[in-house]
Amino acid sequence: MLASANSLAMSTQMDKNSKAAITEETDIEKRKRLANQYIQSIKSKQDTIALADAYLFLSEAFSHSTKAVSYADSIIQLTKHLKDNPTYPAEGYLQKGIQLYYTANYDSALKNYLLADAYYKNEKNELKQLIIKHYIGLLKNNTNERDEALLIFKENIKFFDSEENRRQHKRQYLKSLYALATAYVFSKELDSAVYFSKTGINESLQQTDRYLYPHFLFAYGGALFWQKHYKASIDSFAKGLSLIPNKKISVCMVYINISTAYDSLGNQSKTFEYLHKVDSIYHEEPQVVLQAEEAYQTLLKKYQQSGNTKKQLEIINKLLAVERVIKKRPKNLSRKIVEHYETPRLLEEKERLISVLKKENDRSMTYIAISGTMGVALFLLFIRYYQRDKRNKRRFEELMQTTNTGTTQNTINPDQSVLDISETVVKDVLHKLRKFEQDKGFLDPGLTAVQLAAHLDTNSKYLTKIIKYHKKQSFIYYINNLRIDTIVVQLKENPKLRNYTLKALAEEAGFNSTDVFSKYFNKRTGISPSYFIKQLRTAKKIS
Template identity: 25%
Template sequence: MSAKKIILLIFLSVFSVNALSQQPFPFEEQYKLARYLTGKFPDSSDIVLNSIIEAAQKDDKPEYLAKAYYLKSFNSYVKSDAENTIRYAGIVFDISEKNHYAVGKALAYRMYGTQYAKLGLLEQSEENLSKGIKEVEHLDTDEGHELRGMIYNSYLIFLNEKEYKKKLYYSRKSISEYLGIQNQTRRNELLISAYTNMGYNLSEINQFRESMQYLKKALALVGNDNNYLKCCILHDIGFSFSKNKQPDSAVHYYRKALYMADAFGFTEKKIEITGNLEQAYVAKAEPDSAKTYKIQHLLLKDSASYNKSITVGKVLAGEKKEYSRKLNQSQLLSGALIAACTILIFVLGAIGIRIKQLNEKNRKITAEIYQKGIVQAPYEEDSKDPDEDGKDTEQMTTPIKISPEVEENIVRGLQAFEENLEFNNRNVAKYYLANKLNVNTKYLSAVIKKHKNANFNQYINALRIGYIVEQLKNDPQYRKYKINHLAEISGYSSHSAFSHEFKKIVGIHPSAFIKSLTRVS
């Protein structure tokens, strides 16, 4: 066992003892440790992550719970365990969705997108990566820059060699995001993969010098203990030499990368390295070595393809199940909407019929008034207007004797009152009119009852409403006035009082009368 592994085991033992103590669990420190171990010793990282998960569940720390499962998903991805990669990403998403944790959802989308790209589900991959960016697009923190950079890196997986412009675009976007991180240590850790990707992409388009500059930057930052990234950089340097027609140098770096991939179980990377080693030995004209790595490559690829086919089947089955669930839900909703729409159609139909009936009724009333005028309402006793002696004039049973001359004077006075439109005066009252005609209110009420077949209030209201009706019939300009203006013209103190009397006398609301009048005039 190497010295590093012994030190690691000692550290993990100490950590386990501390975890059993009564001290608060150091979530941030342990998460950083697990993240550090992820690219070097994935199995050791999982040990730390299990402790974080247990403590996070106990102390109700959903953010650390989500991030711990994210690293377990990434560890599974590094070990080419597609099924667990997706399973753990699903746990991350569920925790984050429940707790409204946008960062966690972005992490889940990133792992879904990365793994789906490896499985050849390119459409699902791009969809998930886009969702991940959207979750954190406005997060102006170190964490936001880190997540966007990682997701932009993941876009490179499903782009093919011909899409080099897009690859360079996303590589530069990733580097730009990482350079925005304030924490220098974390910034340098992330720039390693970004520089590596940029170097590889430049190799693909034969820009050897620029490619090596980025790869050397990555190698300088990676150190000696980040095994996975160092393995990737060594492989990409070999690839750059291969594209530059230097197969000897290419084989040298490929073999160093393969040694690390073998030692730490980076199966996915071994497939890529053995395939490139075969091509490098072909370029060196060493067919036996080329055949050896071809066999290794095919065996690894067949094993990975089998696991991949199983996982793809499960993913598609899961999507089919989810689609069926949503379809059933949609059908139930559609049924409810159809029922609601049917009821609404019946209700609207009934309303429409009722509106049509009312419009026809209003039209008939308006047409009759337009041709014949307002029908005189029957006389009503008026108990609201006592005479000057405090007795109800209208309800007196003893007949009032009025001389013919006085009666004729009152009739002539009423005629002048009507011709001068004095009934539209807001302050008109029985006492006012009696005083104007120089008679008492008893005589005035008696004459109005005899000649107008109405009490005083009925008489005034009939005159006012009749005047407005005539104006509406004969002058279209009046039909443009608002109801409160018509009320003011006819002496009413309010819109409601006018509307009440209009409907009482005419039979319909003034606005309905005006609307119908345009159809019959």
């Protein structure tokens, strides 16, 4: 929605030929020249809002590129001193965050989302806050917090239960549908994945520009793949690819999926062909580094199986190069999302509820009623405290009786077909995981599924599937539960550790955040680390 009557007039008077050329022109140099000509014509009018609208249009026209980020920056520089404007500079920060996400600069994307969100909360703009939450969900996908991302997308889609919201905000509705369909593919909830993919396909076909139609084909292809309809999934992927040749990250992800589908069909030449296509794109588009890493890991495994030493060396050199690039990227994105986005919202909700309760009490309670209520509340709190204390003591005693040393048992099911991975590979990975657990490799605070997969000479997809099937937990819970089991044993055996601060204990256990450490300790043991340490000290004094 444009910000003023002047900018609305500017939009309607825009040279139609120039606008079409900017949007559809395939020659990038010509597009830049036309864009600059248009900007100069707007600058001459000295209309700040009209110029900001023009930069926003151009940022969207050059979407998924550093040029788009540059145009969004221009919006911010132009409007950052505006006050009480409902559109700018908030739209500039949001657009910059979106384009940084599309160019795989996730930490900087988060910073800009937070800046935009501060404006939109003040304006009570529900739609814009939903859009920011949508992109936070996408960031969580990139930190392998798939379950939390799915919850975000489920919550967002409720906004569109209203027919009016679906009609007024059609493009965001389609984005939310696509995110939800993809999240269901990731979680292997395939009936839901198929349903929302087909819903998205039907909805996008009703739009004149068929917005996100190829992406819904990708989601549908992913669901078909996990249902083992490999040929149908390849057809769906290929149809989508023919419609979005310029979005390189999406293209590379689909190439990897197609190669995996061909591998399942036993067509090795096609498997190699699509993996090498990812390699070719990486040479031109460095933002696809994560997809390149996955492709190289698979290629290396293939060449090891075939005994091609020369190719193995070539791929190892490429894999080392991309890992050097990845190591330079900022870490702890997940912690930043919790600290700067989720925690402030919980605190705000807490204050709101306190305020509501206070008003209700002021209106409806006399002194006697309050006193009576407080008496009942104190009694209930006493009962609750007694029960909680009893429960905590029982859990502490159970912890003291366990002998877990930070390793897990493999649950070998003779039916390996559900994994769609060879039994030899599964056994090899499980054997290496046991060695990884014994060596306490999980204490590395920067450990990711991709890094561990590379260490175990496999790929991240295989690794996470094997962990989920045999360890009965996600990768994140698997690593963090190992860390908690280890620190519990150390606290029992080493009295010096009981004098550590929670922050120091968190670092000792391989966590970057005290809050995350406490969260997983509580989930794993049923009690807080502070309570566990206090009971250990008490037990020592008694003995």
